[in-house]
Amino acid sequence: MQTLIWNQLSPAQQAEALTRPALDNEANVGAVVTEIITAVKTRGDDALRELSQRFERAPRQTLRVSEAEIDAACARLGDDIKAAILAAATNIRSFHAAQVQPPLRLETQPGVLCELRTQPIGRVGLYVPGGSAPLPSTVMMLAIPAAIAGCREVVLCTPSPASDEILFAARACGVKQLFAIGGAQAIAAMAYGTQSIPKVDKIFGPGNSYVTEAKGQVSRDWRGAAIDMPAGPSEVLVIADDTANAAFVASDLLSQAEHGPDSQVVLVTTSAPLAEAVKGELARQLEQLSRRDIATQALAASLTILCDNLDQACAISNAYAPEHLIVQTRSPRDLLGGLENAGSIFLGQWTPESVGDYASGTNHTLPTYGYARTCSSLGLADYQRRFTVQELSAEGIQGLGPIVQCIAQAEGLDAHKNAVTLRLNALQQKERA
Amino acid sequence: MQTLIWNQLSPAQQAEALTRPALDNEANVGAVVTEIITAVKTRGDDALRELSQRFERAPRQTLRVSEAEIDAACARLGDDIKAAILAAATNIRSFHAAQVQPPLRLETQPGVLCELRTQPIGRVGLYVPGGSAPLPSTVMMLAIPAAIAGCREVVLCTPSPASDEILFAARACGVKQLFAIGGAQAIAAMAYGTQSIPKVDKIFGPGNSYVTEAKGQVSRDWRGAAIDMPAGPSEVLVIADDTANAAFVASDLLSQAEHGPDSQVVLVTTSAPLAEAVKGELARQLEQLSRRDIATQALAASLTILCDNLDQACAISNAYAPEHLIVQTRSPRDLLGGLENAGSIFLGQWTPESVGDYASGTNHTLPTYGYARTCSSLGLADYQRRFTVQELSAEGIQGLGPIVQCIAQAEGLDAHKNAVTLRLNALQQKERA
Missing domain, CATH: 3.40.50.1980 (Nitrogenase molybdenum iron protein domain)
Structure with a gap:
């Protein structure tokens, strides 16, 4: 896991750090x-x-x-x-x-x-x-x-x-x-x-x-x-402060890493000691995994970012737009208002990613590769x-008709106007009759 | 406007009739x-x-x-x-x-x-x-x-x-x-x-x-x-029975036809006399339009389908999946339950398409070209x-954890299981302490 100190990077280096690797499909x-x-x-x-x-x-x-x-x-x-x-x-x-x-x-x-x-x-x-x-x-x-x-x-x-x-x-x-x-x-x-x-x-x-x-x-x-x-490849970003449990954080990073060698794993933390402790835990837990080789490959390309405060951590996460976002901080729910662009958010130490992967009730089909900026998590x-229906009464067309006629005329669309005019005329004749 | 009698067509001809023309963009x-x-x-x-x-x-x-x-x-x-x-x-x-x-x-x-x-x-x-x-x-x-x-x-x-x-x-x-x-x-x-x-x-x-x-x-x-x-090109399908006002129907068809020469215009009716009357009205109203040439071109490629009953009319509309669907029948709202795949539906004689185009309140950005089968009308x-959030308490992970462990094991994902096991162990130690 490469470690970056956020404030020592130029804006260009920061942007580069959060850019996903190109998907190198076989050419054919x-x-x-x-x-x-x-x-x-x-x-x-x-x-x-x-x-x-x-x-x-x-x-x-x-x-x-x-x-x-x-x-x-x-x-x-x-x-x-x-x-x-x-x-x-x-x-x-x-x-x-x-x-x-x-x-x-x-x-x-x-x-x-x-x-x-x-x-x-x-x-x-x-x-x-x-x-x-x-x-x-x-x-x-x-x-x-x-x-x-x-x-x-x-x-x-x-x-x-x-x-x-x-x-x-x-x-x-x-x-x-x-x-x-x-x-x-x-x-x-x-x-x-x-x-x-x-x-x-x-x-x-x-x-x-x-x-x-x-x-x-x-x-x-x-x-x-x-x-x-x-x-795109599956990914997790963990925001952790000095109160986070390093073993829990490492286990969540590994849950993502074992998915595939191209899995993206990012730890954003305000605490250098926590980052160190997670490193040790990763090494220890990795030994016991059957998919150790896959996880090791994924971790080689992964990132630890040391930042100054939780506001900055949120900004980094928002820029990255992770599929899974795990928040292990003193008051995780307090961060929710400032978090954008995540597929699914996991709050607090008792909420590992795997509960959402399987059984909490939320959907595990989530936007990856930065698509969380515009795409939603899968749902009903x-x-x-969705489709619209409209139904106007005679009163309705009498009230709305003149507005439609005026805009249609401005847009130069005679037939649009005429569809209203014919109806208003018919109603006028009816009233006279 | 070509006229087809639905029951005289083979299933293949019916499918062909409702197929949109290819979009012949310039090759380059x-x-x-x-x-x-x-x-x-x-x-x-x-x-x-x-x-x-x-x-x-x-x-x-x-x-x-x-x-x-x-x-x-x-x-x-x-x-x-x-x-x-x-x-x-x-x-x-x-x-x-x-x-x-x-x-x-x-x-x-x-x-x-x-x-x-x-x-x-x-x-x-x-x-x-x-x-x-x-x-x-x-x-x-x-x-x-x-x-x-x-x-x-x-x-x-x-x-x-x-x-x-x-x-x-x-x-x-x-x-x-x-x-x-x-x-x-x-x-x-x-x-x-x-x-x-x-x-x-x-x-x-x-x-x-x-x-x-x-x-x-x-x-x-x-x-x-x-x-x-x-x-794709804009389009309208009108379902009309013998109670429909031919002048209104024609004005709605023309509202669509004047959009562009590639506009799709389809009339599905149970009444041959209505179809005839609409034809006459189209000719009469067309004369007065500034965008007469565009509308004439669009009408040349358009379709009148004569069918047996309103159930059949709905089935035809569902198969075509129109952007705009206008229903001018004796009891238009009764058809709503049987209508599928329309971008926006306009019910009854006082609801021309142009009210939705401009001012009723619904959005005029709608799926065309059959995309209404899966796409929604534009909306908020x-x-x-949409994104999901989950937060488990200690009680939550104790109840859900064993379910997650069991499925993770079946899927061969050790780290997913371990992320739960570590937490359950920590809680057990806490309880003992």
Whole structure:
């Protein structure tokens, strides 16, 4: 971990310190993905089966996971993990159900009724990575808001073999259509549809650089599908003062570091002794991790920033715009008003990042790579569309009509004006009659 | 206007009928825009001044519009249009202020507090086209929600000369930073910043194919800026039965048609006599429009669909996903439950599209080109970011910790588990002590 003393840096060096490293995808990832998408669009399931042979650990002819397979997975799974998944799902469900918005109805002037309503997005596709770890938590984070929103069709793709945990979580979250296919081909299948995999309107979920590239490509094609948010490596920033527990801080930094060698880990502290103590704890805890090599790589690129006071710490965090922001200070909630641009904030020593990753109820799908400046943490709203409704009475158009006529005239749009004039004339004739 | 009888079409023909025409941008628009963006990124204001010379009707050396210029514009403007703009602004302000959400706080289980909060996006850029008509309404639709959200910095760009109406509306909506520069170069300036134009986080507003392309390019660069929504030509679909007033329907179709030659206009009706009557009205009203040529071109590509009943009409509208949906039937509100995928819905004979375009209070920035399946109508939420906060007490981590440990173990993420274990151990030691 490199250590920087903030006040000894020039503004340019400060900006440089908080700039994410470029994402060095293999140069040909775009072309490979385009080829895969084209294959899936033109040859559908045949292409998927071929790609399954090439890329999956357990290639399949039948992509759909049957009820019998899910039954078997659920039967194999231990009671402890089942109970833990169900308990986490309950919290996630509560927090996302609380996000349901009643319709807004407002008469902006007499007889002019305006409404803002929400509707579920019709068909959604969920991508759950396989890879080095099965991620039942991702199933819950993606599928529970879809169920609460009431999306008509929910399709889930995950690399083959789908883990028992993933199949159990998917069933627990009401997902009916499960396919054991991963990678860019799964994204292409959901964006355009194949014989066995239905086309969806919007695709959610994380993935490797091929999946991310595929999501980008299909989202730029209006025949394709929308996506949840742009993606980059996962990251955490911890703000700590001299009251922080060094072991806790180190454990939180390592939770992030073990995600992948490109994980970003930043400690911002007002206390040099704390920074030293965290260093020692990192070394000690690292020894016991099974994903030690991954975490070590991530830590090599990570940063400790020593700053003067907590205001400066907040400013640094705001400039960086972290996905996860952990605050371990004397009065963590006091900082909340000054914190901007974080995906999710974890307050106080009893709130490690892993509680939000799994079970507190908040969503772990968060904007990375500085996108937290404009993007929101995933929530119910991402599975809904908002639309407006307006209804004018005769009184309404009589009151509002002249205003519309005047602006339409200023904009040189005669037909816009005429649509009002015809109605006002009709009402005038009616009154005379 | 081509007329189709829905039940005489095959499913493939039906799908074809509702497919938007390809957007035939000039082939080199992408390359031209890339060049402009590169010029602005590398040479800043110098590049903007050169591009102003090349493209603007009134080229400028000083891009910022001064307070004195705005004073003069406001002094020149007639009282009627001023009053109309202020009246419209009042309605738009009421409807968008009503969209403010209180923070959500929920204890998902004892000691586990989860919150969903909103924050304004820090810096926003608004683009207001010049071109054939000055659009003060666009200023209001973009700037009023920015002011309500509390965005720290609001930058507005519009081609030179900026019309008096636009300058008046911008001042009325609290915009402090106004620049008379248009086109792709204005988007590039706001996305990357120049000496005179501040960099923003998110860019809003409509524009021609160069502006749209520039928004696409800067939004795909993480150093650039986010954008409001993807864009296509403006469009309306009208559902009408035998009770509809043909003159009103025709006037609404023409309101859309006069926007541009690529405007999409669709009439879906259960009544052949109504369709005939609308045809006659279109011809009659068209004669009186100053933008007759534009509207005629748009109507040439437009569609009348005859269908059996209103359920079918709703299904057609849902499949098309129109930007504007006008319902002129016996009981328009009865259809609302069956309508999906529309940007904004206008109910009943006294609700022409132009009331929503200007003054009812709803936003006229709406998803086009079928994007209404997943995108929302512009609203306060687009100027805000949602983020989550969680705070656990000692009791909270004691209750939730074992669930997190169990899932972390299933996912093979030791450090995630350890972050909880360390805390549970510390609490146990404390209890013993």
